[in-house]
Amino acid sequence: MIIVMKPGAPKEAVNNVVKTIEDNGLTPHLSEGSQLTIIGVIGDKSRLNNRNLELAPYVDKIVPVTESYKLANRKFHAQPARIKVGKAEIGPDTLALMAGPCAVESEEQIMLIAQAVKKAGANFLRGGAYKPRTSPYAFQGLEEEGLKYMQEAGKATGLYTVCEVTSLEAINAAVKYVDLIQIGARNMQNFYLLKEAGKCGLPVILKRGLSATLEEWLNAAEYIMSMGNENVILCERGIRTFETATRNTLDISAVPALKSRTQLPVIIDPSHACGVRAYVPALAKAAVAVGADGLIMEVHNNPECALSDGPQSLTFEQFDTLARELKAYAALSGRTL
Numbered sequence: 001m002i003i004v005m006k007p008g009a010p011k012e013a014v015n016n017v018v019k020t021i022e023d024n025g026l027t028p029h030l031s032e033g034s035q036l037t038i039i040g041v042i043g044d045k046s047r048l049n050n051r052n053l054e055l056a057p058y059v060d061k062i063v064p065v066t067e068s069y070k071l072a073n074r075k076f077h078a079q080p081a082r083i084k085v086g087k088a089e090i091g092p093d094t095l096a097l098m099a100g101p102c103a104v105e106s107e108e109q110i111m112l113i114a115q116a117v118k119k120a121g122a123n124f125l126r127g128g129a130y131k132p133r134t135s136p137y138a139f140q141g142l143e144e145e146g147l148k149y150m151q152e153a154g155k156a157t158g159l160y161t162v163c164e165v166t167s168l169e170a171i172n173a174a175v176k177y178v179d180l181i182q183i184g185a186r187n188m189q190n191f192y193l194l195k196e197a198g199k200c201g202l203p204v205i206l207k208r209g210l211s212a213t214l215e216e217w218l219n220a221a222e223y224i225m226s227m228g229n230e231n232v233i234l235c236e237r238g239i240r241t242f243e244t245a246t247r248n249t250l251d252i253s254a255v256p257a258l259k260s261r262t263q264l265p266v267i268i269d270p271s272h273a274c275g276v277r278a279y280v281p282a283l284a285k286a287a288v289a290v291g292a293d294g295l296i297m298e299v300h301n302n303p304e305c306a307l308s309d310g311p312q313s314l315t316f317e318q319f320d321t322l323a324r325e326l327k328a329y330a331a332l333s334g335r336t337l
Helices: 013-024 107-120 144-157 167-172 190-197 214-225 254-258 270-276 275-288 316-332
Strands: 002-005 027-032 037-042 059-063 083-085 088-090 096-102 124-126 160-165 180-183 204-205 232-236 266-268 294-298
Touching: 002 013, 013 027, 013 037, 013 180, 013 275, 096 107, 096 316, 107 124, 107 144, 107 316, 124 144, 124 294, 144 167, 160 167, 167 190, 180 190, 190 204, 190 214, 204 214, 214 232, 214 254, 232 254, 254 266, 266 275, 270 275, 275 294, 275 316, 294 316
Parallel strands: 096 124, 096 294, 124 160, 160 180, 180 204, 204 232, 232 266, 266 294
Antiparallel strands: 002 037, 002 059, 027 037, 083 088
16 A cells, blocks of 8 residues: 655654654555655555544545555655666666667677777667577577677677576576676566566666557566565566567567556567567657657678677668767657767
């Protein structure tokens, strides 16, 4: 449930409510806006049945929360979240631009791509070191060696780095080298992995599962946040439908629908959403127009020879053109790029 304090409620009144919540074995979550203070209550609210909190000084009202996710619930948060990564910020005022190869293939390759996407305007370098592939015979990634190459490329260009993790071992390696970790679509409901990600201390990009509902997705985010890490970024990357014209079907409506349910930033991956590089620019622009907080796209120096997802990877020239075009869309949306 949520306890809404009256405008101008003094700190002492707020602290008294918080203390009552804690004394009854529950967890308070304080959200202080310019006008209102909201106190979210996490736990078995029946413990407060005889406490008459609605009668406490400066309490305006008590609102029940029926959704199973609490920490990721917009009702608990007066303002949208802003996730800080170094000097960069992912949130309502900026458009984060993440770009790089599906898979890190060599030290030279990732450095070359990092320099190109940085020049075009990206502020994050994405690259896969652990690759969960449909076929066990496909390229599985360079693992920790690839992470080292990512770190070197990030340091050389000033880009913040993000890499997918697939196991506890991968998390333990990634925290030594990258700035964000990513939980891929196939692992969205790997609850053990989600909890370990919540303990790692890095911001987490959580991709939507292939057939996940928004509520299932937000509950997955709750697993991460329940471990003490509230720096979660949701990534829509297309869902599985009956349509075969594209690799997946981009659910563009997920962005406004999520914005009404959660305070967490929402980004879009147009590359995995369609699987066709010719469609990526249009979907990227649509993502910005509908309110996405960022984009994560695949860029390769030689897509035809890529070891993973070449058909959906942009060339350097295509990414440079798109990045320039996105500036106008970002400006119209009140964002800086």
